[in-house]
Amino acid sequence: MTLLRLDNLTVRRGPCAVLSHVSLTVGAGECVGLIGPNGAGKTTLMRAALGLMPAEGTASLAGLTAAARAAQAAWLPQSPQIAWPVSVRHLVSLGAMARGRPADHPTVQRALDRMALGPFAGRTANGLSGGEQARVLIARALAQDTPLLMADEPTAGLDPAQQIRTMRVFRDLAAEGHSVVVSLHDLGLAARHCTRIIVLHAGGVAADGPPDAVLTDALMARVFGITAYRAETAAGAVFFPMDTVAP
Numbered sequence: 001m002t003l004l005r006l007d008n009l010t011v012r013r014g015p016c017a018v019l020s021h022v023s024l025t026v027g028a029g030e031c032v033g034l035i036g037p038n039g040a041g042k043t044t045l046m047r048a049a050l051g052l053m054p055a056e057g058t059a060s061l062a063g064l065t066a067a068a069r070a071a072q073a074a075w076l077p078q079s080p081q082i083a084w085p086v087s088v089r090h091l092v093s094l095g096a097m098a099r100g101r102p103a104d105h106p107t108v109q110r111a112l113d114r115m116a117l118g119p120f121a122g123r124t125a126n127g128l129s130g131g132e133q134a135r136v137l138i139a140r141a142l143a144q145d146t147p148l149l150m151a152d153e154p155t156a157g158l159d160p161a162q163q164i165r166t167m168r169v170f171r172d173l174a175a176e177g178h179s180v181v182v183s184l185h186d187l188g189l190a191a192r193h194c195t196r197i198i199v200l201h202a203g204g205v206a207a208d209g210p211p212d213a214v215l216t217d218a219l220m221a222r223v224f225g226i227t228a229y230r231a232e233t234a235a236g237a238v239f240f241p242m243d244t245v246a247p
């Protein structure tokens with residue numbers, strides 16, 4: 001089942017097209033890593049896909065009412081700061097309430113558990129550390145319990161264990177039949193946990209497919225200007241950026 005379809009999506013910022021004629025679909029069961037250098041258009045693509053900014057072409061979610069979109073897709077923007085002095089449980093429950101569900105809906109506790117926030121549930125959200133606040137905002141998006149989750153650099157600021165746990169949660173969601181589109185700068189996390197990687201570069205999709213097919217030496221040099229180390233281990237594939245290459 002297709003959960004997101006973009007047809008010929010073009011987004012202009014000032015005189016330049018940040019994205020030009022991008023077409024893709026995302027189906028149920030996929031954990032899609034959206035990667036690309038700074039400024040490649042990852043945030044732009046996700047916001048335009050959700051109808052949160054003007055674009056030419058078609059995005060399947062863009063024409064929906066806010067309520068209909070909230071039933072289809074949860075959006076986790078880049079900034080992880082919480083301004084409101086409300087409890088963690090209350091803030092996470094806002095995800096359920098966005099779907100018209102009660103604050104004590106089972107999805108709220110499930111989201112708190114998934115992000116290991118049980119001990120924090122009664123704490124005031126804006127009194128938590130930066131990484132703890134980031135986990136709370138991920139939990140709020142999870143509590144929305146939508147077919148599609150779009151998350152913009154959700155692992156930024158998380159410690160290594162929480163990064164891995166978060167990516168496992170996304171992969172588990174995909175295995176349960178949801179789909180996740182997650183922008184990442186950590187190529188190792190993307191290689192290890194995503195079922196599919198889409199590379200944005202120069203206004204378009206430079207590559208799209210399974211991690212080992214996409215993260216080639218040629219693409220690393222051309223798009224990111226780096227070399228990478230890769231290995232197969234008993235615990236799975238390892239991918240690590242090693243050095244810059246001359247342009």
Ligand SMILES: Nc1ncnc2c1ncn2[C@@H]1O[C@H](COP(=O)(O)OP(=O)(O)OP(=O)(O)O)[C@@H](O)[C@H]1O
Nearest residue numbers: 013014018036037038039040041042043044045183
């Ligand atoms: N309001 C704006 N006016 C003009 N250009 C903009 C505006 N907002 C963003 N841009 C440009 O659009 C391009 C894409 O930005 P976007 O935030 O989508 O990139 P990104 O891939 O998410 O980058 P990063 O990895 O740094 O977060 C960038 O070159 C940026 O400078």
